[in-house]
Amino acid sequence: MADLLNTILGVAEASALAALRAQRPEILQHTQGSYDVLLTPEDPGGLSLAERALVAHRVAALSGHAALATHYQGLVDASGAVAPARRDALLAHATLLATSPGRATPANLAALQAVGLSERDIVALSQLVAFVAYQVRAAVGLALLAPEKAA
Amino acid sequence: MKAKSFTLEAVAWDPWLAPVATATATPKQRAALDASPQANSPYFRTLAHDVDSLAERSPLFHSVMYVPRGLKRAERELATVVVSIINGCIYCSSVHARRFAELTKQPDVIQALYDQGLDTPLPARLRAIVDYAAKLTREPAAMTVEDLKPLRAVGMDDLEIFDLTNAVAMFANANRLMQTLGEPVMPEAQS
Numbered sequence: 001m002a003d004l005l006n007t008i009l010g011v012a013e014a015s016a017l018a019a020l021r022a023q024r025p026e027i028l029q030h031t032q033g034s035y036d037v038l039l040t041p042e043d044p045g046g047l048s049l050a051e052r053a054l055v056a057h058r059v060a061a062l063s064g065h066a067a068l069a070t071h072y073q074g075l076v077d078a079s080g081a082v083a084p085a086r087r088d089a090l091l092a093h094a095t096l097l098a099t100s101p102g103r104a105t106p107a108n109l110a111a112l113q114a115v116g117l118s119e120r121d122i123v124a125l126s127q128l129v130a131f132v133a134y135q136v137r138a139a140v141g142l143a144l145l146a147p148e149k150a151a
Numbered sequence: 152m153k154a155k156s157f158t159l160e161a162v163a164w165d166p167w168l169a170p171v172a173t174a175t176a177t178p179k180q181r182a183a184l185d186a187s188p189q190a191n192s193p194y195f196r197t198l199a200h201d202v203d204s205l206a207e208r209s210p211l212f213h214s215v216m217y218v219p220r221g222l223k224r225a226e227r228e229l230a231t232v233v234v235s236i237i238n239g240c241i242y243c244s245s246v247h248a249r250r251f252a253e254l255t256k257q258p259d260v261i262q263a264l265y266d267q268g269l270d271t272p273l274p275a276r277l278r279a280i281v282d283y284a285a286k287l288t289r290e291p292a293a294m295t296v297e298d299l300k301p302l303r304a305v306g307m308d309d310l311e312i313f314d315l316t317n318a319v320a321m322f323a324n325a326n327r328l329m330q331t332l333g334e335p336v337m338p339e340a341q342s
Contacts, residue, residue: 020309024218027317030211037203045201064292097327102239104331106167119168120200126331127204134324140291141316144299145309 003032005135008067009143017146031138038128039075046121050079051090052128058094059132068136089115090125097129155241155337157265159258162245166333170196177202186210197332208324215314215321222307222314225254226280230315231322232261233269233284238326242335276305284319 003011011017021028039052057072082090089111096103112122170193171180180199183206187195198205216227228251235244252258263271269285279301287294302312 020313023221023310024214024313024317026210026214026218030207030214033207034204034211037207041203064290093331097331101327102330108331109167122168123198123201123332124204126328127198127201127208129331130324130327131204131208133327134320137287137291137320137323138317140294141287141313141320144294144296144316145312147296 003028004035004071005031005139005142008071008139009146011142011146017142020145021142031135034127034131035135038124038131041124045124046116046118047124047128048080048082050076050082051086052124053079054082054087055090055094055125055128056132058091059098059129060136062095062098063133063136065136065139068132068139072132086115093125094129097126098133101133155335157236157241157244157248158338159248159252159261160245160338161249162242162338163336164192164194164242164329164333165336166193166197168197168200168332170194171199172196179206182206183209186213188213194329194333198328212321212325215317218314221310222318225251226276226311227314227318228254229260229277230280230284230318231325232264233281234288234319234322235326236264236269237285237288238322238330240322240326240329241337242329243322243325245335279305279307280315283315287316287319288323 005011006018006021009017011021039056040049044052053072053075057069057076060068060072093104093108093112096108109122112125117125173191173196176184176196176199180202183202184190184195184199187198187205187209189195195205195209198208216231217224228247231247232244232251235247248258248261251261260273260277263273264281269281273281283298283302286298299312302315307315
């Protein structure tokens with residue numbers, strides 16, 4: 001099974017960093033598992049794969065993680081179009097939550113409902129933004145340990 | 152009503168979306184809730200609307216915070232309090248400040264962080280944890296190997312640094328979920 005963080009960070013199978021990650025097998029499994037269900041869910045509900053890719057890209061880019069932003073741009077390029085009104089509402093919410101996590105209000109959820117998001121879609125969108133915020137920091141911390149390991 | 156501020160008292164949480172009702176939860180939602188830290192809380196029942204992401208997140212969260220060996224539990228709790236202060240999450244901060252205080256019998260460390268800010272004087276090991284957690288939260292892209300030096304200087308090994316990183320990252324996640332799906336209810340406002 002391909003692991004996105006190992007791919008992004010160039011973690012080789014028999015490396016010290018892979019061995020370190022293997023000491024926390026549930027974290028390895030459910031980090032990738034979260035990615036899978038949020039970016040490529042079997043049943044995406046009312047939040048399309050293209051919309052999910054767009055949101056993930058915005059959070060990675062705002063967090064300054066070039067490799068993850070490039071990865072998500074690839075998903076955006078490979079997926080279909082997003083209606084402009086939906087795009088604007090989703091990106092506005094992703095930006096708010098990525099950069100000012102304490103500033104959201106019920107009005108922000110109403111704005112999402114106004115472009116057709118259901119309760120489940122709003123939760124999925126929130127999980128997605130929150131996941132990429134996690135993923136960026138997990139990736140950064142792992143990358144810091146890599147040069148020490150390679151030395 | 153008193154202004155909402157960081158506290159060591161227990162805080163509640165009110166959702167902005169109607170949570171999944173316990174009585175009408177599907178078997179899949181039930182299973183995901185049962186694997187969550189508080190199966191019947193409004194927070195986890197709100198997350199149960201998107202059951203597949205909850206089913207992945209709960210075991211991830213559990214492993215990050217509670218898996219044995221590596222970074223001490225109290226030190227993971229401290230890191231999550233620092234992240235929660237920066238991100239403004241009064242609910243998350245209260246829960247994990249209380250856990251830190253229970254484990255260490257040192258509520259004064261948390262109170263100093265609340266009252267005097269993250270620069271308050273601390274023992275070297277706690278200082279190193281606070282600084283790493285703060286920078287990884289605020290400026291992930293600005294992190295360099297130099298940021299590991301204070302952790303190494305207080306004797307942290309790879310597994311401890313890995314655990315610290317995951318705790319900080321998990322609360323970049325938790326603070327965002329908590330603060331976009333609902334709001335804290337302060338002790339004096341609870342009936």
